[in-house]
Amino acid sequence: MTTNQEIIKPENLVYRKPRLLNDTPMHYCPGCGHSVVHKLIAEVIDEMGMQEDAIGISPVGCAVFAYSYIDIDWIEAAHGRAPAIACAAKRLNPGKLVFTYQGDGDLAGIGAAEAIHSLNRGDNIVIIYVNNAIYGMTGGQMAPTTLMGMKTSTCPYGRQASLHGYPLKVTEMAAMMEGTCYVTRQAVSRVAYIRKAKQALRKAFEYSMQGKGSSIVEFVSTCSSGWKMSPEAANQWMEDNMFPYYKLGDLKDKQN
């Protein structure tokens, strides 16, 4: 019978915190999807050996401090303007892996114009879009992606079509554009989804380095604080309510 002390040896290590994720404690709420997406980015960039060649553009929103957590080069953009900065960074450094990291308020709200035109131009960047249907950082206000009937602090009786319009599907819009090469929607609530999401992220990064066009990887995520649920209940609520509207899977994959 082996004891735990006999198993805990460097040669038996099968999983640890990604090397590129540094020791700064992440400020995200317990169970936040952002942390898992950060972990995936760190893992994929490390596996591709791109640490020295990756430039991330961090947004305004919960992920504003992304530059503190992943040990690559970062630029902090004004609210919603990350794709514009990424476009410039990629055109000036065509050999670098350039990606933006944005939430739904940043990308689908204030930065919709930048994101759409960047995707349409085929800038060879990757847009990582974390959609939790709410403005998380500022206290849970209604976002363009808030589901019908969903209660937030600025629509306390639920979102109504007559008053607020309909939830915006940015990823579906991106799939219709000529400039995009890979458009996918993933989730990070279960082990199987996380494994798939990692493959999708890697594919998007590889396509961008091959110069195939822009990619958008949407992560349907939770906001346990904004939704006022436990992390576990938030994951379940997301699977029950968000997945029927924001369907997972590849929307577009331009192989050649």
Place this chain on the structure above:
Amino acid sequence: MRGTIVVDTERCKGCNLCVVACPLKIIRLSQRQVNRKGYPFAEQLAPGMCTGCTSCAIVCPDGCISVYRTR
């Protein structure tokens, strides 16, 4: 196949996602202890049962769990 986990208890935020993800249900949150931030942290029950499947570590948002496995 035998495995075990090592939890960085000071980094853990007690979100409970590893407890839900563990297929053998051998992780729980600490019952009487908290870390310096005041969160209960993940701990392994029944050390002999872990297979080192890495499910808990993959879902852990903060990367607190290291997994070791031996044959």
